[in-house]
Amino acid sequence: MATPITSTTFNLPRLDRLLQRLASDQVGKSFAQLIKQLLVPIVALMVFLGLWSVGAKSVETSLGVLPGPAKVWEQSKALYTEHNAERVKAAAFYERMEKRVDQAIADGQPAERIEKMRSRKYTGKETFIDQIFTSLMTVMAGFLVASLIAIPIGIVCGMSNTLYTAINPLIQIFKPVSPLAWLPLVTMVVSALYVTNDPMFSKSFLNSAITVTLCCLWPTIINTTVGVSGVDRDLINVSRVLRLSAFTKTVKIVLPSAIPMIFTGLRLSLGIGWMVLIAAEMLAQNPGLGKFVWDEFQNGSSNSLARIMVAVLVIGFIGFLLDRSMLMLQRMFSWDKNAILR
Amino acid sequence: MMNSYLNIDHVSITFPTDTGPLNVLKDVDLKVTQGEFISLIGHSGCGKSTVLNIVAGLLNATEGGVILEEKEVTEPGPDRAVVFQNHSLMPWLTVYDNVRLAVDQVFKKSKSREERHRWTLHNLELVHMTHALDRKPGEISGGMKQRVGIARALAMEPKVLLMDEPFGALDSLTRTHMQDSLMEIQGRLNNTVIMITHDVDEAVLLSDRIIMMTNGPSATIGEVLHIDLPKPRNRLALAENPTYNHYRAEVVRFLHDRHHQPEYEEAETAEVSEERESIVETLPTAASDATDRRLRTVAAMRSADHQSSDEKHLLTEEAS
Ligand SMILES: Nc1ncnc2c1ncn2[C@@H]1O[C@H](COP(=O)(O)OP(=O)(O)OP(=O)(O)O)[C@@H](O)[C@H]1O
Ligand SMILES: [Mg+2]
Numbered sequence: 001m002a003t004p005i006t007s008t009t010f011n012l013p014r015l016d017r018l019l020q021r022l023a024s025d026q027v028g029k030s031f032a033q034l035i036k037q038l039l040v041p042i043v044a045l046m047v048f049l050g051l052w053s054v055g056a057k058s059v060e061t062s063l064g065v066l067p068g069p070a071k072v073w074e075q076s077k078a079l080y081t082e083h084n085a086e087r088v089k090a091a092a093f094y095e096r097m098e099k100r101v102d103q104a105i106a107d108g109q110p111a112e113r114i115e116k117m118r119s120r121k122y123t124g125k126e127t128f129i130d131q132i133f134t135s136l137m138t139v140m141a142g143f144l145v146a147s148l149i150a151i152p153i154g155i156v157c158g159m160s161n162t163l164y165t166a167i168n169p170l171i172q173i174f175k176p177v178s179p180l181a182w183l184p185l186v187t188m189v190v191s192a193l194y195v196t197n198d199p200m201f202s203k204s205f206l207n208s209a210i211t212v213t214l215c216c217l218w219p220t221i222i223n224t225t226v227g228v229s230g231v232d233r234d235l236i237n238v239s240r241v242l243r244l245s246a247f248t249k250t251v252k253i254v255l256p257s258a259i260p261m262i263f264t265g266l267r268l269s270l271g272i273g274w275m276v277l278i279a280a281e282m283l284a285q286n287p288g289l290g291k292f293v294w295d296e297f298q299n300g301s302s303n304s305l306a307r308i309m310v311a312v313l314v315i316g317f318i319g320f321l322l323d324r325s326m327l328m329l330q331r332m333f334s335w336d337k338n339a340i341l342r
Numbered sequence: 343m344m345n346s347y348l349n350i351d352h353v354s355i356t357f358p359t360d361t362g363p364l365n366v367l368k369d370v371d372l373k374v375t376q377g378e379f380i381s382l383i384g385h386s387g388c389g390k391s392t393v394l395n396i397v398a399g400l401l402n403a404t405e406g407g408v409i410l411e412e413k414e415v416t417e418p419g420p421d422r423a424v425v426f427q428n429h430s431l432m433p434w435l436t437v438y439d440n441v442r443l444a445v446d447q448v449f450k451k452s453k454s455r456e457e458r459h460r461w462t463l464h465n466l467e468l469v470h471m472t473h474a475l476d477r478k479p480g481e482i483s484g485g486m487k488q489r490v491g492i493a494r495a496l497a498m499e500p501k502v503l504l505m506d507e508p509f510g511a512l513d514s515l516t517r518t519h520m521q522d523s524l525m526e527i528q529g530r531l532n533n534t535v536i537m538i539t540h541d542v543d544e545a546v547l548l549s550d551r552i553i554m555m556t557n558g559p560s561a562t563i564g565e566v567l568h569i570d571l572p573k574p575r576n577r578l579a580l581a582e583n584p585t586y587n588h589y590r591a592e593v594v595r596f597l598h599d600r601h602h603q604p605e606y607e608e609a610e611t612a613e614v615s616e617e618r619e620s621i622v623e624t625l626p627t628a629a630s631d632a633t634d635r636r637l638r639t640v641a642a643m644r645s646a647d648h649q650s651s652d653e654k655h656l657l658t659e660e661a662s
């Protein structure tokens with residue numbers, strides 16, 4: 001089914017309103033409104049930046065004065081430059097290796113030795129950008145696993161009162177547990193159970209991802225249960241009159257009507273998962289943005305505070321993007337295209 | 343007489359509630375012949391929907407049972423299609439898909455894909471909805487939704503069509519149209535229909551028999567009114583018909599008595615003509631309950647047309 005791509009497809013309400021305004025003939029009046037709509041957020045942002053730069057100057061820490069927006073901007077450029085420099089170094093490394101491999105082949109060295117040389121990886125320092133991607137991968141993995149577990153459980157709980165009564169106490173007890181309390185347990189269990197010579201995932205990745213999973217489960221389970229049990233009684237009666245099989249009933253009636261609630265759960269879960277991940281990475285020194293923040297904090301150089309602020313802003317921005325992408329997914333799956341989704 | 347087609351056999355139902363068991367229906371007994379159009383009428387909350395749900399198999403009677411074509415009804419099934427009051431279409435399916443879902447389910451073995459497609463279209467044609475096949479329920483009017491609901495029920499080729507206030511949520515003009523379509527379709531297909539309604543005119547116009555239920559709890563069948571008017575019926579022609587108006591007055595009287603004297607016993611029913619006067623007298627002071635308002639209009643219309651001039655005077659005086 002082809003949906004026409006409009007400004008609403010990408011949820012740009014402002015652009016949407018702008019287009020509507022341009023299409024209308026009340027240009028004079030709408031221009032004033034447009035100015036207001038663009039101007040207000042811009043002014044607010046300016047005020048924020050102004051307060052920040054003035055306020056920051058007056059806070060003296062052991063690592064120097066608190067950085068203002070200018071310093072933070074400078075450091076974000078620096079971080080990007082460092083990342084590029086690492087890339088260049090890595091490329092140079094692989095080029096060197098290539099040459100040595102060629103040399104070895106020319107020298108007639110044994111095949112296994114050549115293979116070993118080929119498989120050597122560049123082991124440079126992980127840059128800020130690398131850490132972003134590590135964190136993103138981890139949160140997505142944890143979230144995906146959690147959703148795959150939570151949605152079916154939620155559906156079953158929503159359909160069967162007995163099961164709901166059975167599982168509800170467990171949910172209520174585990175839901176409020178802080179993710180950081182899980183972390184030591186997860187670490188111990190993973191190192192006890194995950195013993196292979198050729199690990200597909202690193203242990204640190206598993207620890208972070210499983211911790212995220214454990215926290216992402218609950219909102220999705222609860223919201224799916226509520227959504228499924230709230231299916232219109234009349235629709236259920238229709239399915240009974242039609243004698244739909246349990247499967248058809250789930251697919252054609254229960255799931256579509258529970259979709260909005262399921263997505264509410266998923267969005268909550270992803271938001272929580274992202275917050276949990278950063279904390280877990282800080283605590284366990286697992287690679288990712290959390291580790292970056294912690295390392296900079298321990299490092300204590302004159303740039304550290306500005307770099308931490310860069311990380312804070314990036315974490316916030318990614319969190320926002322994750323939520324928006326869930327919203328877009330919800331739009332795609334939702335049958336009610338007119339529903340106002342925020 | 344041979345065994346009836348549908349037999350609601352001494353049905354009673356008791357619901358367990360927080361305040362102890364609630365006996366909603368007591369000894370409801372009704373035999374329906376094939377092709378008959380039955381209306382259930384009675385005050386709100388007396389248990390009409392409960393009767394319908396028991397016939398549908400959505401609820402199980404505590405005592406007695408329902409027998410359709412010599413088989414006891416134990417669970418819901420497409421042979422007893424239900425048209426719900428609020429249409430109950432899947433909002434995420436198009437008009438076509440809503441009907442097609444039912445067609446696919448009922449005829450998955452007996453009809454080919456192509457036949458099922460044509461059957462879906464045919465039933466939507468019956469209710470004049472082929473122009474909106476690809477629209478979702480949220481994009482069509484209430485009357486159109488109700489028509490799709492009826493098409494879906496008809497498409498199941500049910501032995502009995504059960505309708506729970508199918509036109510209750512519609513404006514009067516749309517309702518008039520829907521009643522005419524229903525009469526026409528039922529005349530053509532000769533379905534057996536049980537319909538719940540609050541509308542006296544609707545009941546008299548459409549039914550072969552009107553079942554009037556007493557007030558709950560322990561509601562049962564109070565009176566049964568045979569409507570001996572030839573079919574097909576024309577609402578304009580009937581408006582002047584004294585027999586039609588007599589039937590209407592009967593129903594109004596029944597409802598009115600039930601409303602004001604819940605404990606009223608059948609044995610005490612008085613002559614219609616006397617009762618009619620009492621309606622007019624008590625009407626303006628009656629509570630502004632929805633059913634009552636409907637009654638008042640009906641009675642006002644009746645009396646405006648047929649009562650003596652001083653009664654008319656009384657009415658207009660009260661109204662101003
Ligand atoms: N599952 C149930 N549990 C307890 N009480 C019930 C249940 N279903 C219905 N009742 C009660 O049975 C009575 C009759 O309900 P029902 O819905 O059949 O009335 P109705 O005649 O269809 O009313 P209306 O005209 O308002 O639709 C009501 O008093 C209601 O409270
Ligand atoms: Mg009802």
